[in-house]
Amino acid sequence: MSLTYNLSPDGKAFTIQIKGKFDFNVVQAFRSSYENVGESKPKVVVDLRETEYMDSSALGMLLNMQKSLGDTVESIRIANCRTQIKKILQISRFDKKFEID
Amino acid sequence: MRVLVVDDQELNRTLLQFLLQDEGYDVVIATNGEEALECFDNNEIDLVLLDVVMPVMDGFATAPLLKEKAGELYLPIIFITALDDQASLKRCLEVGGDDFLNKPFDKVILSAKIRAHARIRALALKTLEQKKQLEYHQNQINREHEIVDHVFKNALMDNYQDKEVVDFYLSPHSMFNGDVLLIATNPVGGIYVLMGDFTGHGLSAAIGALPLSKTFYSMAKKGLSVGDMAAELNNQLLQLLPDDMFCAATILEMNSSGKSISLWIGGMPDTFLVKPDGTLKKIINSQHMALGVLEADEFETTVMNMETNPGDRVVLYTDGIIESVNMEGEMYSETRFESFYLADKDTSIETLISELVAFRGEAEQNDDISVAYLTCTNKLQAMVEPEQPFSKLPFHLRLDASAEELKNTDPVVEMLDVVSQICGLSDHRSVMFLLLSEVYNNALDHGILKLDSSDKDGDDGFMDYYFKRQDALSALTQGDITIAAEYQPNGNRIIFTITDSGDGFDMAATSDNTVNDKEHGRGLSLLAELAESIEYSDKGNEVKVVYVLEA
Numbered sequence: 001m002s003l004t005y006n007l008s009p010d011g012k013a014f015t016i017q018i019k020g021k022f023d024f025n026v027v028q029a030f031r032s033s034y035e036n037v038g039e040s041k042p043k044v045v046v047d048l049r050e051t052e053y054m055d056s057s058a059l060g061m062l063l064n065m066q067k068s069l070g071d072t073v074e075s076i077r078i079a080n081c082r083t084q085i086k087k088i089l090q091i092s093r094f095d096k097k098f099e100i101d
Numbered sequence: 102m103r104v105l106v107v108d109d110q111e112l113n114r115t116l117l118q119f120l121l122q123d124e125g126y127d128v129v130i131a132t133n134g135e136e137a138l139e140c141f142d143n144n145e146i147d148l149v150l151l152d153v154v155m156p157v158m159d160g161f162a163t164a165p166l167l168k169e170k171a172g173e174l175y176l177p178i179i180f181i182t183a184l185d186d187q188a189s190l191k192r193c194l195e196v197g198g199d200d201f202l203n204k205p206f207d208k209v210i211l212s213a214k215i216r217a218h219a220r221i222r223a224l225a226l227k228t229l230e231q232k233k234q235l236e237y238h239q240n241q242i243n244r245e246h247e248i249v250d251h252v253f254k255n256a257l258m259d260n261y262q263d264k265e266v267v268d269f270y271l272s273p274h275s276m277f278n279g280d281v282l283l284i285a286t287n288p289v290g291g292i293y294v295l296m297g298d299f300t301g302h303g304l305s306a307a308i309g310a311l312p313l314s315k316t317f318y319s320m321a322k323k324g325l326s327v328g329d330m331a332a333e334l335n336n337q338l339l340q341l342l343p344d345d346m347f348c349a350a351t352i353l354e355m356n357s358s359g360k361s362i363s364l365w366i367g368g369m370p371d372t373f374l375v376k377p378d379g380t381l382k383k384i385i386n387s388q389h390m391a392l393g394v395l396e397a398d399e400f401e402t403t404v405m406n407m408e409t410n411p412g413d414r415v416v417l418y419t420d421g422i423i424e425s426v427n428m429e430g431e432m433y434s435e436t437r438f439e440s441f442y443l444a445d446k447d448t449s450i451e452t453l454i455s456e457l458v459a460f461r462g463e464a465e466q467n468d469d470i471s472v473a474y475l476t477c478t479n480k481l482q483a484m485v486e487p488e489q490p491f492s493k494l495p496f497h498l499r500l501d502a503s504a505e506e507l508k509n510t511d512p513v514v515e516m517l518d519v520v521s522q523i524c525g526l527s528d529h530r531s532v533m534f535l536l537l538s539e540v541y542n543n544a545l546d547h548g549i550l551k552l553d554s555s556d557k558d559g560d561d562g563f564m565d566y567y568f569k570r571q572d573a574l575s576a577l578t579q580g581d582i583t584i585a586a587e588y589q590p591n592g593n594r595i596i597f598t599i600t601d602s603g604d605g606f607d608m609a610a611t612s613d614n615t616v617n618d619k620e621h622g623r624g625l626s627l628l629a630e631l632a633e634s635i636e637y638s639d640k641g642n643e644v645k646v647v648y649v650l651e652a
Contacts, residue, residue, distance in 0.1 A: 027567045064563060080291075091630050
């Protein structure tokens with residue numbers, strides 16, 4: 001599994017991509033990634049296109065991120081979910097708290 | 102060297118025959134024009150000595166017919182005639198003769214003339230031979246081009262085609278296009294578009310499109326991000342292309358809602374984002390160097406993310422448009438291109454191209470020209486994979502992990518890898534992972550490592566818990582966990598039973614739902630929603646999760 005992040009050159013989008021397994025083992029990498037959002041108040045995109053597995057601790061990490069970032073970012077979107085991952089997010093009512101596509 | 106002697110006088114014929122044979126030439130004899138034509142058909146003739154006044158067919162009538170038969174290969178015809186008036190001699194040359202000599206003729210002059218014309222004949226033969234070789238090679242090249250063209254067409258056949266989503270105009274400078282436009286849908290919905298421009302044009306530029314397209318399609322199928330795509334394509338081209346060749350490219354992904362695009366742009370002219378009414382919304386600059394230039398460790402995968410609205414258009418094009426030159430030597434230029442979208446008018450591809458053609462006037466196209474419009478849309482939704490039929494066989498699988506194995510392996514993932522091999526179960530692996538990892542982590546964290554999950558509260562609590570867990574795990578010397586999976590084809594159920602060697606817990610104390618809004622309670626409530634049933638048994642150190650796989 002691996003986690004990468006980047007801020008687009010215009011400072012308007014901050015993307016975090018998690019590959020493979022989004023679980024407790026990436027807690028450190030995940031938290032330190034969003035410490036780099038910067039001052040430009042970007043939109044955060046959590047790109048799950050290559051996330052095959054996630055567990056409830058991943059849900060916890062997403063909520064912690066939301067709490068921690070607050071209004072230092074414009075929005076948080078969970079993007080490119082595979083069908084099964086989307087199902088898990090919907091069952092967890094995450095579509096009420098995040099923009100999901 | 103064979104000479105045809107045409108004369109009705111036997112004396113002349115014999116005289117010429119001896120003279121020519123003496124000089125080492127083969128001689129063929131004809132007594133009039135008709136015979137001469139016949140002889141020409143039956144022998145390979147290199148030169149003709151032709152009398153003018155003869156019965157049946159005279160020399161003036163014969164010469165043009167012989168020339169016609171000789172076709173494009175030079176056949177020297179020397180008239181030997183007793184006529185010496187200006188008009189007759191002039192006519193000799195007009196009907197196709199190359200030279201003339203008066204009778205009685207001078208031997209020395211005749212052989213000198215024959216040698217001179219023989220040299221020209223030899224040159225003509227050589228030229229004809231070269232021409233044949235040239236034609237042969239030309240045919241060979243045409244054949245090769247047809248084959249390559251066929252391969253190209255097939256290689257690019259996988260392109261997603263829907264003019265409403267991606268409309269384009271491609272005009273190669275020569276037979277093969279050094280520009281490339283690749284389009285593929287994303288399995289999670291949305292679309293990828295790659296527009297590339299290889300150095301130069303023609304076949305050498307086009308050849309790179311083959312590996313590029315193959316890799317692009319396979320990455321699109323996996324739904325990779327444009328940054329990862331760019332990195333992979335860069336590595337491939339770096340390895341394949343010579344140092345002075347590379348590929349400027351824009352790689353774009355539009356998401357399934359049509360509300361956002363991400364772009365990796367290297368070495369391409371500015372990309373335009375145009376509103377539905379055709380006016381310019383934003384100009385996006387190239388951020389990187391072209392593909393195939395930088396080593397993997399120098400390569401940057403940073404992408405631009407843009408918000409779009411359905412109906413917005415992204416204009417992708419290669420420098421062939423803005424570098425089009427008119428008769429006055431002026432370039433179409435980025436400024437003209439930009440003002441095309443600033444003016445309040447129809448900005449369709451057709452209009453753009455007709456404006457460009459009008460600008461160029463009589464001047465020839467000097468590069469490959471490509472332009473593509475991607476219209477943002479939400480109509481490209483995730484593809485529904487055909488579901489595999491479920492296995493009809495009942496399976497029982499089981500693994501026993503010792504303390505050492507709990508420390509160093511990932512039993513959940515390995516168990517799932519095996520379970521996913523059962524026909525029909527692979528589509529459900531993400532949900533199965535969630536179910537199994539929840540109960541496994543409970544067993545490991547609380548049963549074996551004896552951690553208290555109330556430590557998890559808050560962001561810092563999460564991290565503290567993580568470190569405590571790491572410490573406890575590395576200090577672990579005793580304990581084991583058994584994972585059993587049972588697949589029941591009747592009712593399509595998968596049943597996981599996890600048993601740990603811990604002390605169990607007081608079920609009554611945790612069965613209330615007050616913990617649901619806290620991070621650590623989320624797992625259990627999610628489990629309850631996804632599973633058909635969850636059952637603790639023994640002293641609480643064995644849990645059985647039943648999941649119904651929906652067809």
